[in-house]
Amino acid sequence: MPLSPRTREALKQVSTATLATALFKRGFRIQCIQGVQPLHAPTGSMVGEAVTLRYIPAREDLNGLDVFRDPTHPQRKLIEECPAGAVLVIDSRKDARAASAGAILVGRLKARGAAGVVTDGGFRDALEIGALGIPAYHVRPSAPTNLTLHQAIAVNEPIACGDAPVFPGDVIVGDGDGCMVIPAHLADEIAAEATEMTAYEDFVAERVAAGASIRGLYPATDPTNLELFAAWRKASKR
Amino acid sequence: MPLSPRTREALKQVSTATLATALFKRGFRIQCIQGVQPLHAPTGSMVGEAVTLRYIPAREDLNGLDVFRDPTHPQRKLIEECPAGAVLVIDSRKDARAASAGAILVGRLKARGAAGVVTDGGFRDALEIGALGIPAYHVRPSAPTNLTLHQAIAVNEPIACGDAPVFPGDVIVGDGDGCMVIPAHLADEIAAEATEMTAYEDFVAERVAAGASIRGLYPATDPTNLELFAAWRKASKR
Amino acid sequence: MPLSPRTREALKQVSTATLATALFKRGFRIQCIQGVQPLHAPTGSMVGEAVTLRYIPAREDLNGLDVFRDPTHPQRKLIEECPAGAVLVIDSRKDARAASAGAILVGRLKARGAAGVVTDGGFRDALEIGALGIPAYHVRPSAPTNLTLHQAIAVNEPIACGDAPVFPGDVIVGDGDGCMVIPAHLADEIAAEATEMTAYEDFVAERVAAGASIRGLYPATDPTNLELFAAWRKASKR
Amino acid sequence: MPLSPRTREALKQVSTATLATALFKRGFRIQCIQGVQPLHAPTGSMVGEAVTLRYIPAREDLNGLDVFRDPTHPQRKLIEECPAGAVLVIDSRKDARAASAGAILVGRLKARGAAGVVTDGGFRDALEIGALGIPAYHVRPSAPTNLTLHQAIAVNEPIACGDAPVFPGDVIVGDGDGCMVIPAHLADEIAAEATEMTAYEDFVAERVAAGASIRGLYPATDPTNLELFAAWRKASKR
Amino acid sequence: MPLSPRTREALKQVSTATLATALFKRGFRIQCIQGVQPLHAPTGSMVGEAVTLRYIPAREDLNGLDVFRDPTHPQRKLIEECPAGAVLVIDSRKDARAASAGAILVGRLKARGAAGVVTDGGFRDALEIGALGIPAYHVRPSAPTNLTLHQAIAVNEPIACGDAPVFPGDVIVGDGDGCMVIPAHLADEIAAEATEMTAYEDFVAERVAAGASIRGLYPATDPTNLELFAAWRKASKR
């Protein structure tokens, strides 16, 4: 079930914080990719279906520099096959002591239309990647080549990333707070609910900036606020 | 013993580094809230008396989303009661895997005149909080709602925050290096001493920028430097 | 064997990521100073020969504030003796709970012509140090004086810094990704090779930005790409 | 609602592993006090109602050795007031760098009839405590006096211990795997269910030792096994 | 290429320390499964070919207790299919906050003739598993059911375990120091070399116990020691 354009657009307008709450309401507590931060300046949310890459510790005899000459090497192959609109999610075992990838590969992902890239390790050429503008999330910059610690072993398997479970096809959303993983079958419903929640939160933020108390407003235990919200939605066409 | 306006103003002009040294001289070694960084662009120091909020791990049956409908919920109640000029300090057990609070609550704190907010966990809506301008310190951004991991359990108790002891009423000072906790009864004396130290450090920095050696200057083991300093103070009206 | 001006200049033009790969080819896997980030805005790489300072945990009776009055105190002495062009590397045992140094000492290093400073702990006055412009790398800002946790015990010994071995005279290179340690006897050969690699990587990045696949290009398994590269070098005078 | 003698006895016969599963069935995922191990040789489970003690970081001016001369010091007072049958649970912020208590205090707890003691820090005199025989759980031995890092600040508040929430009156059960926290209102129901589960698990263990496959047996998807179990219960009077 | 009986027997007579050195000589530095310890009393080394099980974080909607009723559940299926003589190695992402398995499953492994079981997480029923006698290695005991944090997702893939790469068929050896992973194609050669090394080390240990200096003996830079060793081998039939 591919991500619909409508849901994709809706998710671009909501925050990971709001999505996290919508997921929490349904019993999901670990869908946050912990500890990652954007290399780019986030403007609007990154949204895309997960394509996954799994790394294991790099055994020395299998990870000389020449492995990249093999066109079937999982990392290099995936870079050329990652679908447009997808987010490449890399399981680096939370180990940022060597890079998960660098600016050339991320540049190629951008050229091929990927929606973004996430690792629970680190990227090298971090400033260059940030300048590319494609959404990219990692733990911290890391200069050493991935071969130092990471062997790319498999693509499109269910993986762990930042202590979150990521299944291929799950919808990854990223903003200034990091990245959330929406189970694929819930993407439409979560997007719709988060859109509604966002409207209310924007209304609340405006009210709070204007001096309103959060009592009865957040959450809306005072029905007056729901009326004011209805009026606000009409006025602001939300 | 409330924080005097004079001491508050004095503390705004000194750095946490200088305060740490003044505290160290008196035998205090753990008054630094370890590992927190500002979300805002720090210009001048944040200063205020600590109001505390303590979180414990969130037991699932006690932390559904509906708890926020309860006007006596400690987190929501405290947001509406935190005095102007105070700094809200949250004991999140150094766990940033879920948010300590988000932009709406921090916005309300700002509207109510709080001097700032500190958690040894993370905030959600981190970019929005940074844009609000109110001094805010955390470990890293974190999207999940606080209910995922944190139950607000008590207000204005002595707490731990970033491995520092924080008693309600202690004076919290924050700048680009993080936050220091000044025991309430020492605030005046520390502020006075730090003001003096800052004058000398500014003098030293100027001299060093002009090419002076630190020998005999930092610290001032050469009496000549004390004379030069006296002249500098007069000239610069410090 | 001092660092030649030619090698110094060459290293300023290459990235730590490229250097890490050149070192990896020779069997070096741990020459990255893990976890450090620049306080300054890195423009071009920091390059210099390592001068080292080793800290041990600060025994309370030996580390009162008056130790700095002693002109032979290793930290203060080294600041005045660090050669121009050198990088001061501090072994802080990866402990950033107290500062490794502050803006006055780093300012003096700058005035004396040091190429930069690196600690696997933290600096205090971090914003001020960043404003000085001298390359400076640390783990995170830290307000407490170094005496709180660190006793300067020895200079120019082989040390650990960020899990890397650093011998005095090793060449330290830093950029946005962090810092690498080049064994002194390999500096010329690594610089030369990295210069060549950088030319090819720049060519690849241009091609990728223009839409080229990385297949056969990165690495250059398709000889056509080597021909194109030869032409590109001629055209771009690389 | 005090812990009934019947439930106390029942809980002594079941394992923390079985209790964890019974809690998991009800949506409780964080009731395990993570990372603690017994100092004593566990024979049968420790069971008792939680009495809590909360530590914060020890501010130096408030934690000289003479504080123990004060009969109202929370730690010393609690040792003399902890009810028979209770388990003293100490929130040491997972910091074992200083002791949570030593053999004399634990010996007094034993003499007063406490059911056990748990800290997410460490005990000093660990071998002596182990020899006392009273159930005691910690992370690791730690020689320094608690005053070095811990100030006893409050008793019988809800606390965190090993990342679990502990409310006074919750039922603590400990065995070779560590400790579980049963919410007070669920103690009877969990005890009853765990007793049933234990019977079946003992039956399964016997069958597996005799060579049976776990298919259809664990869990009992093959009805034949339920019949065999019924016969086994009759025969073994379980 | 199955593990030959001869190599299996040889490996039972050597220590993981000796194997680690033999691997180090060939450039292998990360074949140690870090941080695991035996639950059983190790007498002789555990030896067997790796069969692997990979866990990812347990998404709540996919990991109710009823999943074990499914005979194709990877964990339960593997327990019934793990070959005699094999070592089951579980990738638990170094997360011991929930169990990797318990005494019933490990008991079944024993009954089916497995050579041992290793996880980089924890086992529940740790004392019972220790009493079974089958070699079992983990980080620490952990009561919560694996469903709390771990979803069994795949069998016999290359995995990470304790920061070591483990390929199905690699030879796992365990003793009191923990576990080493021998790449399958090197098992015979490593076993042979380690057998020789062990003979010399036993000779050295005897000599040292008798008062000999290690100079010239360890390593054997003095040829006299090689002569003595030759005599010792003859006398002791090694």
Add this chain to the structure above:
Amino acid sequence: MPLSPRTREALKQVSTATLATALFKRGFRIQCIQGVQPLHAPTGSMVGEAVTLRYIPAREDLNGLDVFRDPTHPQRKLIEECPAGAVLVIDSRKDARAASAGAILVGRLKARGAAGVVTDGGFRDALEIGALGIPAYHVRPSAPTNLTLHQAIAVNEPIACGDAPVFPGDVIVGDGDGCMVIPAHLADEIAAEATEMTAYEDFVAERVAAGASIRGLYPATDPTNLELFAAWRKASKR
């Protein structure tokens, strides 16, 4: 100032917990070597003057197996030169991923009369070392040869071990709780005071076992207890 036989004997009769308190009274808070545990069964305390060995990360080109053929290699040389009665303390940077030493070297230390050995890393051949009986403390067993991660770089320098400062000649005392470092110049005075404290603690433990309250007894705020203690000392010849 060598350790006097009298002080050495006195220290064998006191616990590290008592020593930690005596040091705390004098303002020493970090003299505990954190996180180490005995490999041997501790009966009586290990006591000896520190001889130190410092490791740095092992650069690959400098740490082939042949380095041990060099009789001046710091580790091997020190093993043959460590004085009788000394405790060898190794700074392994708290990294137990490779061994600090193994049974042959520790066996040689024992044969040469060393009082013990401590590392803040791990030993290989841990069971064999435990069987030797010489006091030995580490963090956990570790099979890989030290060359994998550790280069022995210097002897008898001030070092860090388990976050404690250790100066050559400091007195190391170890028991079941771990190890404490007594500054050399305080050894006599600390030993004398700890002996007195131990007498009182033994008296208290006896009283507590007999049912006495700790009120007024521990500490002795009730003068009656001092009288009882005086009588007890006479009776028990302490």
